[in-house]
Amino acid sequence: AQSVAQPEDQVNVAEGNPLTVKCTYSVSGNPYLFWYVQYPNRGLQFLLKYITGDNLVKGSYGFEAEFNKSQTSFPLKKPSALVSDSALYFCAVRDRTNAGKSTFGDGTTLTVKP
Amino acid sequence: SQTIHQWPATLVQPVGSPLSLECTVEGTSNPNLYWYRQAAGRGLQLLFYSIGIDQISSEVPQNLSASRPQDRQFILSSKKLLLSDSGFYLCAWMVNSGANVLTFGAGSRLTVL
Secondary structure, X not given: OOEEEOOOOEEEEEOOOOEEEOOEEXXXXXXXXXXXXXXXXXXXXXXXXXXXXOOEEEOHHHOEEXXXXXXXXXXXXXXXXXXXXXXXXXXXXXXXXOOOOOEEOOOEEXXXXX | OXXXXXXXXXXXXXXXXXXXXXXXXXXXXXXXXEXXXXXXXXXXXXXXXXXXXXXXXXXXXXXXEEEEEEOOEEEEEEOXXXXXXXXXXXXXXXXXXXXXXXXXOOOEEEXXX
């Protein structure tokens, strides 16, 4: 079985400050890890993914995430937040042996205040 | 390029009425197809996934069913809607291999009254 935990329902940061959205995962094998973003009343959009290799993954809009195998974590980060980053963020995991089924966390609402 | 279309965008239905949500993908062949439900703007629950025509797996027992009559068409149905079926339904597709990502449709918001 695979699972994802996003312990924060809400993250608030001031514009220009760094942001971190937490994610921990559980899989029986080696994971593929993903971050998606959702704007109100829209579908999810892909931000970045970890496959293998360098633990620091860079994605769209200046976001990055760091894979930590020992802590089974994959937090989303950005050095300087923008008001337009305000949205709902989802972490997802997929076991490499799984038949393409991804498991999503419950999501974290990021609010960036000017 | 590949595109995914999902309709209708919004739907208000009475309890006990039937449901049909449709999803089509263009620009690819033999995609994996998925139906997710998002309740109250939070987490996604996988309802059905399909790796090919007439190959559909149900993830949770429920009042819904799915069909894939063509390679790039995925339909979510119900014979009799319940109040608890209200939610935001998302169709998604993915190339069937490796670390490929899900591409989501714009979603269908269903309100059952």
